[in-house]
Amino acid sequence: MKKEAKQLTVKIDQVKKVRNDIFLLSFRSAYIAQTAKPGNFLHLKVNTTILRRPLSIHRVKDDLIYILFKQRGRGTKALAEKKKNDQLDLIGPLGNGFKVKRRENSILVAGGIGVAPLLFLAQKLAKRPMSKVPASPAGGQRSTPDNIILMGAKDKKELVCEEEFKKLGFQVKIASEDGSKGYKGFVTDLLKKRLRTSDFGLRANIYACGPKDMFDQINKILKNYKNINTQLSFEQFMGCGLGVCSACVIPTKTGYKKVCQDGPVFNLKEIY
Ligand SMILES: Cc1cc2nc3c(=O)[nH]c(=O)nc-3n(C[C@H](O)[C@H](O)[C@H](O)COP(=O)(O)OP(=O)(O)OC[C@H]3O[C@@H](n4cnc5c(N)ncnc54)[C@H](O)[C@@H]3O)c2cc1C
Ligand code: FES
Known part of the structure:
Protein backbone atom coordinates (compact mmCIF):
# COMPACT_ATOMS: atom_id res chain seq x y z
CA MET A 1 0.00 0.00 0.00
CA GLY A 95 -1.33 5.10 -7.19
CA ASN A 96 1.31 7.29 -8.74
CA GLY A 97 -0.27 10.43 -10.08
CA PHE A 98 0.67 13.05 -12.66
CA LYS A 99 3.96 14.91 -12.39
CA VAL A 100 2.61 18.45 -12.43
CA LYS A 101 4.75 20.79 -14.54
CA ARG A 102 3.38 24.06 -13.28
CA ARG A 103 5.76 26.37 -15.06
CA GLU A 104 5.08 25.07 -18.56
CA ASN A 105 2.14 25.14 -20.98
CA SER A 106 -0.30 22.25 -20.63
CA ILE A 107 -2.49 20.35 -23.06
CA LEU A 108 -4.98 18.07 -21.33
CA VAL A 109 -6.64 15.42 -23.49
CA ALA A 110 -9.81 13.80 -22.14
CA GLY A 111 -11.59 10.86 -23.75
CA GLY A 112 -15.12 10.43 -22.35
CA ILE A 113 -15.19 9.89 -18.59
CA GLY A 114 -11.38 10.15 -18.74
CA VAL A 115 -12.08 13.79 -17.94
CA ALA A 116 -12.58 12.74 -14.28
CA PRO A 117 -9.00 12.99 -12.94
CA LEU A 118 -8.11 15.93 -15.17
CA LEU A 119 -10.12 18.51 -13.23
CA PHE A 120 -8.07 17.92 -10.06
CA LEU A 121 -4.95 18.21 -12.23
CA ALA A 122 -6.30 21.45 -13.71
CA GLN A 123 -6.85 22.81 -10.18
CA LYS A 124 -3.15 22.25 -9.45
CA LEU A 125 -1.98 23.64 -12.80
CA ALA A 126 -4.09 26.74 -12.32
CA LYS A 127 -2.56 27.39 -8.90
CA ARG A 128 0.90 27.87 -10.27
CA PRO A 129 3.34 30.54 -9.23
CA MET A 130 3.99 33.39 -11.67
CA SER A 131 6.84 32.26 -13.88
CA LYS A 132 8.69 33.21 -17.00
CA VAL A 133 7.91 31.11 -20.05
CA PRO A 134 9.35 31.95 -23.47
CA ALA A 135 6.54 33.24 -25.73
CA SER A 136 8.16 31.59 -28.74
CA PRO A 137 11.25 29.45 -29.20
CA ALA A 138 12.94 32.55 -30.64
CA GLY A 139 12.48 34.70 -27.54
CA GLY A 140 10.09 37.03 -25.74
CA GLN A 141 8.78 36.45 -22.24
CA ARG A 142 5.27 35.88 -20.94
CA SER A 143 4.38 35.82 -17.29
CA THR A 144 2.18 32.71 -17.00
CA PRO A 145 1.95 29.53 -19.02
CA ASP A 146 -1.15 28.67 -21.07
CA ASN A 147 -3.53 25.80 -20.46
CA ILE A 148 -5.88 24.07 -22.83
CA ILE A 149 -8.11 21.03 -22.55
CA LEU A 150 -9.22 19.01 -25.56
CA MET A 151 -12.36 17.11 -24.59
CA GLY A 152 -13.79 14.32 -26.70
CA ALA A 153 -16.71 11.94 -26.42
CA LYS A 154 -19.10 9.90 -28.54
CA ASP A 155 -21.81 12.56 -28.25
CA LYS A 156 -22.64 15.74 -26.33
CA LYS A 157 -24.33 13.82 -23.50
CA GLU A 158 -20.91 12.51 -22.46
CA LEU A 159 -19.25 15.93 -22.44
CA VAL A 160 -19.10 17.28 -18.91
CA CYS A 161 -17.12 19.85 -16.87
CA GLU A 162 -16.59 22.39 -19.67
CA GLU A 163 -17.49 25.32 -17.40
CA GLU A 164 -15.32 24.08 -14.51
CA PHE A 165 -12.24 24.06 -16.75
CA LYS A 166 -13.10 27.52 -18.09
CA LYS A 167 -13.36 28.85 -14.53
CA LEU A 168 -9.81 27.62 -13.96
CA GLY A 169 -8.64 29.65 -16.94
CA PHE A 170 -8.40 26.76 -19.41
CA GLN A 171 -9.23 27.15 -23.08
CA VAL A 172 -11.72 24.37 -23.91
CA LYS A 173 -11.93 22.67 -27.32
CA ILE A 174 -14.54 20.02 -27.90
CA ALA A 175 -14.93 17.08 -30.26
CA SER A 176 -17.82 14.65 -30.51
CA GLU A 177 -17.84 11.60 -32.74
CA ASP A 178 -21.41 12.27 -33.94
CA GLY A 179 -20.88 16.04 -34.33
CA SER A 180 -23.56 16.91 -31.75
CA LYS A 181 -21.12 19.37 -30.12
CA GLY A 182 -17.91 20.98 -31.33
CA TYR A 183 -15.70 19.43 -33.98
CA LYS A 184 -17.10 16.26 -35.57
CA GLY A 185 -14.55 13.52 -35.09
CA PHE A 186 -11.99 12.32 -32.59
CA VAL A 187 -10.37 14.42 -29.88
CA THR A 188 -7.01 13.28 -31.23
CA ASP A 189 -7.79 15.14 -34.49
CA LEU A 190 -7.91 18.31 -32.36
CA LEU A 191 -4.53 17.47 -30.89
CA LYS A 192 -3.03 16.88 -34.34
CA LYS A 193 -4.40 20.21 -35.56
CA ARG A 194 -3.20 22.04 -32.46
CA LEU A 195 0.35 20.76 -32.84
CA ARG A 196 0.43 21.50 -36.58
CA THR A 197 -0.94 25.02 -36.45
CA SER A 198 0.64 26.57 -33.37
CA ASP A 199 4.03 26.48 -31.69
CA PHE A 200 2.23 26.52 -28.32
CA GLY A 201 1.98 22.72 -28.39
CA LEU A 202 5.67 22.23 -29.01
CA ARG A 203 6.44 23.75 -25.62
CA ALA A 204 3.58 22.06 -23.76
CA ASN A 205 3.28 19.01 -21.56
CA ILE A 206 0.49 16.65 -22.54
CA TYR A 207 -1.62 14.92 -19.87
CA ALA A 208 -4.19 12.42 -21.11
CA CYS A 209 -6.83 10.10 -19.72
CA GLY A 210 -9.18 7.98 -21.77
CA PRO A 211 -9.41 4.68 -23.61
CA LYS A 212 -6.33 2.80 -24.85
CA ASP A 213 -7.30 3.49 -28.52
CA MET A 214 -6.96 7.20 -27.77
CA PHE A 215 -3.47 6.65 -26.33
CA ASP A 216 -2.50 4.67 -29.47
CA GLN A 217 -3.58 7.62 -31.62
CA ILE A 218 -1.73 10.12 -29.40
CA ASN A 219 1.40 7.99 -29.74
CA LYS A 220 1.07 7.99 -33.55
CA ILE A 221 0.70 11.77 -33.63
CA LEU A 222 3.63 12.33 -31.28
CA LYS A 223 6.02 10.30 -33.41
CA ASN A 224 6.59 13.62 -35.19
CA TYR A 225 7.07 15.55 -31.92
CA LYS A 226 9.53 13.46 -29.95
CA ASN A 227 10.38 16.13 -27.38
CA ILE A 228 6.89 16.60 -25.97
CA ASN A 229 6.55 15.11 -22.51
CA THR A 230 3.33 13.08 -22.33
CA GLN A 231 1.71 11.39 -19.35
CA LEU A 232 -1.10 8.86 -19.77
CA SER A 233 -3.49 7.74 -17.04
CA PHE A 234 -4.74 4.17 -17.57
CA GLU A 235 -8.11 2.77 -16.52
CA GLN A 236 -7.48 -0.94 -16.05
CA PHE A 237 -9.52 -3.67 -14.38
CA MET A 238 -8.28 -4.10 -10.82
CA GLY A 239 -8.36 -6.70 -8.08
CA CYS A 240 -6.64 -5.73 -4.85
CA GLY A 241 -5.59 -2.20 -5.88
CA LEU A 242 -2.58 -2.61 -3.59
CA GLY A 243 0.08 -4.24 -5.77
CA VAL A 244 -0.53 -7.80 -4.56
CA CYS A 245 -2.63 -9.72 -7.11
CA SER A 246 -1.21 -8.61 -10.52
CA ALA A 247 -4.73 -8.34 -12.00
CA CYS A 248 -4.00 -4.87 -13.33
CA VAL A 249 -0.73 -5.39 -15.23
CA ILE A 250 -0.06 -3.76 -18.59
CA PRO A 251 2.90 -4.35 -20.92
CA THR A 252 5.56 -1.65 -20.91
CA LYS A 253 8.94 -1.41 -22.60
CA THR A 254 10.57 -2.74 -19.44
CA GLY A 255 8.13 -5.60 -18.78
CA TYR A 256 4.71 -5.82 -17.17
CA LYS A 257 3.84 -3.07 -14.71
CA LYS A 258 1.00 -2.76 -12.19
CA VAL A 259 -1.43 0.04 -12.95
CA CYS A 260 -2.48 0.25 -9.28
CA GLN A 261 1.04 0.69 -7.96
CA ASP A 262 3.38 1.77 -10.79
CA GLY A 263 0.56 3.81 -12.36
CA PRO A 264 -2.15 4.65 -13.15
CA VAL A 265 -0.06 7.43 -14.75
CA PHE A 266 2.78 6.36 -17.04
CA ASN A 267 5.00 8.36 -19.31
CA LEU A 268 4.14 7.64 -22.96
CA LYS A 269 7.77 6.66 -23.58
CA GLU A 270 7.50 3.89 -20.96
CA ILE A 271 4.63 2.29 -22.90
CA TYR A 272 5.34 2.81 -26.64
C1 LIG B 1 -7.11 4.10 -11.63
C2 LIG B 1 -8.51 4.08 -12.17
C3 LIG B 1 -9.28 5.23 -12.05
C4 LIG B 1 -10.58 5.24 -12.54
N1 LIG B 1 -11.30 6.39 -12.42
C5 LIG B 1 -12.56 6.43 -12.88
C6 LIG B 1 -13.34 7.62 -12.71
O1 LIG B 1 -12.88 8.62 -12.14
N2 LIG B 1 -14.60 7.61 -13.19
C7 LIG B 1 -15.14 6.51 -13.81
O2 LIG B 1 -16.30 6.56 -14.23
N3 LIG B 1 -14.43 5.38 -13.97
C8 LIG B 1 -13.17 5.30 -13.50
N4 LIG B 1 -12.46 4.13 -13.62
C9 LIG B 1 -13.14 2.94 -14.18
C10 LIG B 1 -13.99 2.30 -13.07
O3 LIG B 1 -13.14 1.73 -12.12
C11 LIG B 1 -14.92 1.22 -13.65
O4 LIG B 1 -15.84 1.80 -14.52
C12 LIG B 1 -15.67 0.51 -12.53
O5 LIG B 1 -14.78 -0.23 -11.74
C13 LIG B 1 -16.73 -0.39 -13.12
O6 LIG B 1 -17.32 -1.09 -12.05
P1 LIG B 1 -18.78 -1.71 -12.20
O7 LIG B 1 -18.96 -2.70 -11.10
O8 LIG B 1 -19.79 -0.64 -12.30
O9 LIG B 1 -18.74 -2.41 -13.59
P2 LIG B 1 -18.48 -3.95 -13.89
O10 LIG B 1 -19.72 -4.71 -13.55
O11 LIG B 1 -17.20 -4.39 -13.29
O12 LIG B 1 -18.35 -3.87 -15.46
C14 LIG B 1 -19.42 -3.34 -16.25
C15 LIG B 1 -18.90 -2.93 -17.61
O13 LIG B 1 -17.92 -1.87 -17.47
C16 LIG B 1 -16.72 -2.25 -18.11
N5 LIG B 1 -15.61 -1.88 -17.21
C17 LIG B 1 -15.40 -2.31 -15.97
N6 LIG B 1 -14.26 -1.79 -15.44
C18 LIG B 1 -13.73 -1.03 -16.41
C19 LIG B 1 -12.55 -0.25 -16.51
N7 LIG B 1 -11.65 -0.18 -15.52
N8 LIG B 1 -12.33 0.41 -17.65
C20 LIG B 1 -13.20 0.33 -18.67
N9 LIG B 1 -14.33 -0.41 -18.66
C21 LIG B 1 -14.60 -1.08 -17.55
C22 LIG B 1 -16.77 -3.77 -18.26
O14 LIG B 1 -16.11 -4.17 -19.43
C23 LIG B 1 -18.22 -4.06 -18.37
O15 LIG B 1 -18.65 -3.97 -19.70
C24 LIG B 1 -11.13 4.08 -13.16
C25 LIG B 1 -10.36 2.93 -13.28
C26 LIG B 1 -9.07 2.94 -12.79
C27 LIG B 1 -8.24 1.70 -12.90
S1 FES C 1 -4.95 -4.64 -8.69
FE1 FES C 1 -3.87 -6.14 -7.56
S2 FES C 1 -1.80 -5.72 -8.19
FE2 FES C 1 -2.92 -4.12 -9.11
Missing part, protein backbone atom coordinates in the same frame (compact mmCIF):
# COMPACT_ATOMS: atom_id res chain seq x y z
CA LYS A 2 1.20 3.54 -0.75
CA LYS A 3 2.82 5.03 2.35
CA GLU A 4 0.13 7.63 2.91
CA ALA A 5 -2.88 5.46 1.88
CA LYS A 6 -5.35 4.69 4.65
CA GLN A 7 -8.56 2.74 4.98
CA LEU A 8 -11.24 5.24 5.96
CA THR A 9 -14.96 5.31 6.53
CA VAL A 10 -16.43 8.55 5.26
CA LYS A 11 -19.94 9.99 5.20
CA ILE A 12 -21.41 10.87 1.80
CA ASP A 13 -22.23 14.53 1.38
CA GLN A 14 -24.09 14.30 -1.93
CA VAL A 15 -24.68 12.10 -4.98
CA LYS A 16 -25.85 14.10 -7.96
CA LYS A 17 -26.81 12.99 -11.46
CA VAL A 18 -24.83 15.15 -13.90
CA ARG A 19 -26.01 13.56 -17.16
CA ASN A 20 -27.81 10.34 -18.22
CA ASP A 21 -25.40 7.89 -16.63
CA ILE A 22 -22.78 10.23 -15.14
CA PHE A 23 -22.78 10.99 -11.41
CA LEU A 24 -20.89 13.26 -9.04
CA LEU A 25 -20.36 11.95 -5.52
CA SER A 26 -18.84 13.98 -2.71
CA PHE A 27 -17.72 13.29 0.83
CA ARG A 28 -15.62 15.05 3.45
CA SER A 29 -12.13 13.90 4.33
CA ALA A 30 -9.47 16.31 5.54
CA TYR A 31 -6.93 13.47 5.27
CA ILE A 32 -7.56 12.77 1.56
CA ALA A 33 -7.71 16.51 0.84
CA GLN A 34 -4.26 17.01 2.37
CA THR A 35 -2.52 13.95 0.91
CA ALA A 36 -4.07 13.41 -2.55
CA LYS A 37 -2.23 14.29 -5.74
CA PRO A 38 -3.78 14.60 -9.21
CA GLY A 39 -4.06 11.16 -10.81
CA ASN A 40 -4.43 9.35 -7.47
CA PHE A 41 -7.42 7.07 -7.08
CA LEU A 42 -9.59 5.73 -4.28
CA HIS A 43 -10.55 2.07 -3.94
CA LEU A 44 -14.19 2.04 -2.91
CA LYS A 45 -16.09 -0.76 -1.25
CA VAL A 46 -19.54 -1.20 -2.76
CA ASN A 47 -21.76 -3.73 -1.05
CA THR A 48 -22.90 -5.46 -4.24
CA THR A 49 -19.44 -6.68 -5.33
CA ILE A 50 -16.61 -8.54 -3.58
CA LEU A 51 -13.87 -6.48 -5.17
CA ARG A 52 -13.51 -2.77 -4.53
CA ARG A 53 -13.87 -0.36 -7.46
CA PRO A 54 -11.14 2.17 -8.39
CA LEU A 55 -12.28 5.74 -9.04
CA SER A 56 -10.14 8.85 -9.52
CA ILE A 57 -10.14 11.91 -7.34
CA HIS A 58 -12.02 14.38 -9.52
CA ARG A 59 -11.82 17.55 -7.50
CA VAL A 60 -10.86 18.77 -4.03
CA LYS A 61 -12.48 21.79 -2.45
CA ASP A 62 -11.37 22.43 1.12
CA ASP A 63 -12.04 19.04 2.75
CA LEU A 64 -14.74 18.04 0.25
CA ILE A 65 -13.62 15.30 -2.15
CA TYR A 66 -15.48 14.77 -5.43
CA ILE A 67 -15.65 11.66 -7.59
CA LEU A 68 -17.12 11.81 -11.10
CA PHE A 69 -18.17 8.45 -12.48
CA LYS A 70 -20.03 6.75 -15.25
CA GLN A 71 -22.49 4.04 -14.30
CA ARG A 72 -21.21 0.91 -16.02
CA GLY A 73 -22.13 -2.17 -14.02
CA ARG A 74 -23.11 -3.37 -10.56
CA GLY A 75 -20.48 -1.46 -8.60
CA THR A 76 -21.07 1.96 -10.08
CA LYS A 77 -24.87 1.40 -9.99
CA ALA A 78 -24.64 0.78 -6.23
CA LEU A 79 -22.57 3.96 -5.85
CA ALA A 80 -25.08 5.98 -7.86
CA GLU A 81 -27.81 4.81 -5.49
CA LYS A 82 -25.99 6.03 -2.37
CA LYS A 83 -27.65 8.80 -0.37
CA LYS A 84 -26.50 11.72 1.75
CA ASN A 85 -25.05 10.52 5.10
CA ASP A 86 -24.54 6.91 3.87
CA GLN A 87 -21.18 5.56 4.91
CA LEU A 88 -18.51 4.70 2.37
CA ASP A 89 -15.47 2.54 3.04
CA LEU A 90 -12.44 3.49 0.97
CA ILE A 91 -8.70 3.02 0.69
CA GLY A 92 -6.65 5.93 -0.57
CA PRO A 93 -5.10 7.94 -1.91
CA LEU A 94 -3.57 5.23 -4.13
